[in-house]
Amino acid sequence: MNDVCVNAWWWSEGPLVHLCAIATALLLSFEHYSISDKAMDYRILHVDEDQDRMYVGCKDHVLSMDINNITDGTLKVFWPASNSKIEECQMAGKDPTHGCGNFIRVVQPYNRTHMFMCGSGAYSPVCVYINRGRRPEEQVFHIDSKSESGKGRCSFNPEVNTVSVMLNQELFSGMYIDFMGTDSAIFRSLTKRNAVRTDQHNSKWLSEPIFIDAHLIPDGTDPNDAKLYFFFRERLTDNSGHTKNIHTMVARVCPNDIGGQRSLVNKWTTFLKARIVCSVLEEDGTETHFDELENVFLLETDQPKANEPESYFHSSVFKGSAVCMYNMADILTVFNGPFAHRDGPNFQWVAFQGRIPYPRPGTCPGGAFTPDIHTTKEFPDDVVTFVRNHPVMYNPIYPVGRRPLVVRTGADYKYTAVVVDQVAAADGNYQVLFLGTDKGTIQKLIVLPSNQSVHEDLILEELEVFKVCYLSILFSQQLYVSSEYGVSQVSLHRCQAYGEACADCCLARDPYCAWDGLSCSRFYPTGKRRSRRQDIIHGNPLTQCRGFNLKAYRNAAEMMQYGVKNNTTFLECIPKSPQASIRWLIQRDNDRRKEVCKQRYLKNTMEPYGKQQLH
Template sequence: IPQQRNPSKKMKFCFTFYLKQSGCRHFQSSAVNYSTMLLEADSERLYVGARGAVFALNASDISASSALTIDWEASPEQKHQCLLKGKDNKTECFNHIRLLQRFNSTHLYMCGTNAYRPLCAYIDVERFVISSQPEEGRDKCPYGPTTGYTALIIDQQIYTASQYEFRSFPDIRRNSPSPTLKTEDAPTRWLNEADFVGSVLVRESVGSSAGDDDKIYFFFTEISQQQTPTYSHSRVARVARVCKEDRGGHLTLQKRWTSFLKTRLTCSLPEYDFHFNILRSVFTLPGQTPQDTFFYGIFGLEWKNVKASAVCRFTLSEVQEAFQGPYMENQDSGSKWKEYTGKIPDPRPGTCITDALRARNMNFSTSLPDDVLNFVRRHPLMSKQVEPADRRPLLFRRTTDYTHMGVHTAQGLDGQTYYVLYMGTDEGWLHKAVDIKGQLHIIEELQLFEEPQPVNNLLISDKQWSVYMGSPSGVVQLPLSSCGRYTSCYDCIFARDPHCAWNGAECVDVVMQADRSTLIQDIQHGTEGCENTQGDVVHRNRSVRVGDDVLLQCELSSNLATPLWMLDGRQVQGYDLNSGFRTGTDGLLIIDARQDQSGLYTCYGVENGVKVAIVTYNVTIRLDLHPPPNMKAIYLSLITILGGLCVVLTVVLIYVGFCLRVGHRGKYSIRAAAALKTISSHCNGNGICNGGSKMHNGNIQDGGLLQIVPGEGHTSPRCDFSNGLSATLPSVLRRMHGNSYVLLRQSDSENMSPPGYSFAEELNKILEKRKRTQLLPRPDESSV
């Protein structure tokens, strides 16, 4: 389970509060499926391809009104033909933009599915219009909007990898200009139902002493050709490689790659027997030299009903070493593969043309001997697998499916270079994490959209200091850091964000500070620097009578922190049913209060071994809190209450009758939720919801007594999750048959309990019933 922080306990959607507080920008139009993005930071342009349209946005502010649009819809005739093919007229029979890249200094090149008849066209960048008649795109673009696909335009040559036609084999192609090349499918099929997720050019010719060629790496998942008991009929993650200047063979492998090789990428947790075989996305982080290149991959499990993700990092040198290792050999054209131990032809099959080969008069791949090319045709698979850089994942997270990621480097105040990862999920969340000694520490989790939807693409810009995310409904722009959200020294230091530091008064962005000598930052440990800082401790008073129950709330700003309660300097033991206390992440519940439970209660947040005071309560429990009323007052009160109930019941019956007449049906719901105060400012899957407590300087202005409101989790008012992690009630109060626990009124200062009223009996009945069930002294691991 990764470490994670939660800088704010209340949900902030990007397009509401967060838009104003953190510089979030949002772009949306009538189009949907914003899946393709091209960032050109120098010209401050973000090009976005959607369904039936292409947009040119201001990269500094994508919400600006200066957006340019090209509408490119499929014709009605082509949509009709798509329907006749049995395709979905709600998702597939449209023109989904799959390729959008720079072609030359004046034009972009784009390809779309065009309702299952792909077309491609050039875009005049200056006028932002389609500058030519669309051309056939079936060899450059997949037919469907969800088919695995990757493409690169390098020196006006188009390299693509996909399953291009209906029922065709997957293929890696160079489409234009001549010579066109593709992968081989006989006698040994080089690709086996491959699902491509990415590709990258690595300029290995730069600084090469051997006169090496640049190489293009393709990343995909395919059915394993190694039918062993462990990997029988399973899918595996692969990386394949071709040389940029490959021209194919003269007779053997004519119009085929002569440099194609592939091997397996492994990402697993052997101690848990978790093997992440599905490669979802890849991000390439270039280094100062080509050899310093890193490949970051997001991996998932083959089990479709299990959500889990792992992030593994690979080095280019490890990939090169695998391609220099032994080959695999197919026995009898079947499924039995084993390591090849025979003689390897010279020059080594699958290598690029180098100075050594040029000295032997082999200037191009068409000059390679036939025995070398025949060996390449039958031995595309390498035996050595590529292991992660640290031989294990940087991150393993259950209940989360990451879809895309980006990596940014940041210089810490300690002089070290840190890798900061931005990861989008299938439900529209952004997780920001930092790599510390081979482990990912999740700094924050932010919800990007009100409705759950996947992050389709993710780009990072140093110049605009932004991260851009595409989704089915629109594009979101966020700053790489928003240090102002950390309101205390401890929050700023505990976050361990390389972009942020404490200057003695506030948390500031490091790159914006000219003088960094007084800044405080502790990324390695997240514990030091705030010892002499006075935290803002909230002080409250409570007065209750003997036998009542009272909830003392404690709002923790970090999901890594755990609450610690002290009563007059002694730790409160809240997990023993006979102690009179119940503790949870929301606070401390005093049950059936006794006079000896009076005193000063202090809630501490404990994180990384550091204890920080959050709130104190001076609790007074008295016998004579309210004098017994006389009998006349009791009678008058009863008459008043009964009369009021009659009026309320009459109104309810009239309302229900009206609803039945107009045909409304459904379960009860809470109206005017803004008037309710909740025990937790969160909501979890058990129906524990927030009702909109007003916050002022971190304090709850109004509190309330604990009241049980019948209802079911799915019919409760919609609640906002706090940064992806559900907070819980005191542990013994969780999972109470779907009831919602709503805080109606809880007084601060010296306000007294209402005379003659106590909810202790009702609550104690539930607590007694809970004694006979399994206790949950800690939140579910799945909730983390």
């Protein structure tokens, strides 16, 4: 950490006292929107950058917001559950406030003019099409169809996660398909083809899953080889049916899978899953696992196999949170590796050593490896049988470097959401992480490259957006944060808040910001660099800010604090960045040595109008 001296002189009858503050959280600016003061569960966010709109699903309402300013011209659709369904829900003993409403859980674009949306419908899922118009300036937003059943598209219980992806006007959902919440499924619906789902009540496929997210990810250049990945955590059971552990899993299916011909009819024939591990390796070789996945963010790159899912986990065993990053190439390696097989008297999991049928189970029809097979109904029976009995991969998926990017243990908060921005700085590219906590704050941090066993992460800023925990964070050139009580739009940077000195700007170590010779401002890699000062790795103002601190000292001279004779005065120096600490040094008259002041208050004999000059 670098020390920056800020001079302060006290004039008194006694010796001259020379004080040096080693300085330097910040707040980000944001806009906030809510329908009412009541908890409305603003959980589902979907950004449409082509139309510059964001669609929000909450209790009994769907919102259409301007992504540039969510408080300007928000359009609303009121879509409650029917009175009869609400009465039935309450008669069934469900919570009238948090259960017996229409909680919107599926918000997906259907075509150029319409959105497809589903809600819990007071434990009776329902879906509609909403006309959003062809252009934002039309200000069109209304329900444009009769309600239809949402079964197989949205969970009955609004507290149970529903994840969804719309591909070519087909809806792929991970949810619970029944009222009692016992039948979990990855389901394809809203299709002109036959509906397809996971094998029912088969714990090898799904075992009490809690769905977190879903993404379509390419696998090579052939679009037919792209897979739809579902991230979830599930409870594993032993041979007696007792719950053992919670593991995080990722499953994938081919979107063009239409099921088998004789076996797995209307069931996925390409379903495979693998365990995701986020753990810390101890010195004795044991692993401490963060086993419960909470959130996933897909950092897209130009190379499809280089896509990097970043995931937030917390531990169910001890109080801790971690963020792990995975390389898509490593995920593909696991899915192309050995299958898991139960063997031996105790039915232990081992790598399958037998013959693997052709085409390899999990391969998509019509892709680069199966050009002569057009549909999954053409798969040989041994391929379909193998997939049904061996849906699990043997090797787990480890994060990059086999260690988390960020680890927090013993903190009074846990992370609830993560989004990542790739930022180009003067000395390289950095990933800026925005982490939501259950305390209602957002931590903005970067992870610095390190050769040690633990990454070094720096918290750049922290912002309290809500008094309660987050439900979700969405990223699209700005942050959009939701909770039970509203939606906030948060800027990624506010460089001017780091102060008016080059040293403060440099100490902040924020890749979004740099000293331009006059102020701390947004850094653009393509701009003129002659007077740009930025040092993310070291944050050393002594090397970066030579000749730029004079202005700061001139401004400091304008700040006065008056003391009273025979009294005490509190010397305050507000830090401009979490990367800097504050330390006061005393240098007495005719003495070059500086003493560290350990007292909060300095008592001195002063003139009635003594002056304090501080920056």
